Amino acid sequence: MTVSLAPNPVSSSKQRDTVIDVDIHAMPRCPTDLTKYMAKRWQQHMQEYGQSNRQAYVGGTVYPKAAPELARRDSWPPNGGLPGSDLDFMRLQHLNPNDIEIGVLQMVYPNIQERNSDLAIALCSAANDWQLAEWTDLEPRLKGSIVVPSNDPIASKEEISKRAGNRAFAQIMMTPRTFEPIGGKRYWPIFEAAAEHDLPIGMHAGGANGLPVTASGWPSFYIEEHQCQAMVPQAALMSMIFNGVFEQFPTLRLLVVEAGFGFVPSLGWRMDKVWETNRSELPNVKLPPSEYLRRNVWFSTQPIEETKERAELIELVSWIGWDRLLFASDYPHWDFDDPRYAFKIPMTSLQKRAVLSENARSVYRFK
């Protein structure tokens, strides 16, 4: 996909809606960009050993992706560095032409499933310092994510407490593929901290917990892995709901990022059926599961659902609620959605504003 870098001809129009994009990926130009925010001891560790992974390769997954660095071909900055690593180019290619009023950085780097738990803590803290110093301080349209070493919930809670007062951070960032199912009590200190500080959790599809992405082992192809990764957040929602997370933390706000939203109604109906049958197993799940989905969970729009008929998409959204969807572009990744063209259905101006900005404003408490 190519994007014109010339000013958009309609951008001056008063009719044009500004956009809150809840999924932008920022990357360091090189590893030392980030490690310089670590203590000397850890800088040295990173130099001598680097990160350890729960998969075959040092540098990434065993599934060759759709494109190098998962990125749009045109997103490599002209002055060098990885896609998403050059703020000026991000402004020129995405923030300005797409009228991004606010963009939330979803940090998929560094790999927080690091095996060395102390290193994970140091990396997360560095990633948080780095976001402030090199992104949000320089560009007020961008908001950061508090990256936490999620498999050490006590350390995560400390990191959240340390960062929560800074409004440059919009959310706490997690991936669903924690070492154990994410709804388990082990992870509750993170949810407790989120509720206490009134911060949403952005749960971005992905992560590598060392377990196969399916219940039957590893798929062969990226085309499978990509779709299966998008199913994992469904398992995470089941885990959180059936373990009573939203009963314990009724004000918790969870945003599911990059998993689509087509599955939402049927997931609710299915969980409601199982809840009805196994009610006695679930004394802490007081409401039908679909009501927690409706109360505590929101979904980012990318990759936009492509139903067979457009009317089906309208019906789908009406089942989920126009108030539950938040626009996301996934810039600079290959499956980027353009806010101008992603929605191919008629929307009222109210619906459009809700999805493009107002739902995000409300979930993130942006002024």
Added chain:
Amino acid sequence: MDASFSAGVDCDVHIPESTTRPLVKYLNQHWRDEVATRGINNMELASFPSRVAFCARSDWRRADGAPPAELSVLQNKVLGRPGVGHAIVSCLHGCQALFSEDLGSVLAHATNEWIAREWLDAEPRLRGSILVHALNPDRAASEIEHRASDVRFVQVLLMAGSHQLLGNRTMWPIYAAAERHDLVIAIHAGSINHHAPTPLGWPATFAEEYANQALSCQQQALSMICEGVFSQFPRLKVVLMESGFGWVPSFLWRADKEWRSLRAEVPWVKERPSDIFRRHVRITCQPFDRYPSANELLRTLELIGADDMLLFSSDFPHWQFDGDEVIPRCVPPHIVQKMKCENPYRTYPRLAKVAA
């Protein structure tokens, strides 16, 4: 309608047996000794522990709480239903989960022998499922070949949670044998737990594990499509059992979208996944999800093309519904009729062979 479609079929009925007790007499002396000496008996799969609510309706349980395992109860509760003339039975025996392909395939063979002689012989309205130990697909294919001459067996049974994803090329001898003999591949909810039953690991509740079965089924359908199973075996039919159907529309929308972007990786997949799915895959109707109103259920039925897609099933003795009505009342009678008669006969070619 063709007269041969007149007797309705219940496509998912269970024989809840997971011990070696009834199998011993079908084993040779070596294996009888092994079973006795080593105390090889209970192989109840952790996916379907019989005391858990969804594994048996409370009013169908025996006095000791166990699910009913007698032919007479099955005759009464399943074949006694109006419009049901046949039932396809399966035994989700835990021998499938053994890591020893020797013991596993011997017990699978004995289970098939037991089903043929003590269930199918005793009740001519029953049809069977061939149990295989799939860790060695060549050996599984031999069992299918051995059993294929008994036309009362209409399908090969596999679990949604398997040792490896079912599309894998190493599994193909099973599909070659199935296609050769007009046998359906049935993929039933539940796991042999060679991997955690969810992509997040081991869940805390049975509710969570059971709800996850819908994901396991999607992963299998996706694997079979992407690996090219249906390009290689164009006559093969797959029936997804006991994993519901509400997930079908969004699964297929996404699969088509992925294919549009990434199909260069799988050039043998020449059509949209949704077209392949509609041609090759059928789904037993239980469990019906809990819909806010009839409208959402009816729309879901339209979206999945329920007319052709769904097969009638009671899931006896699992607990999927209360009272006598297997299917919610709002489902149009012409769809119920197709689910019971025409769709099963079109899906399972061997049903008609017995009727003939």
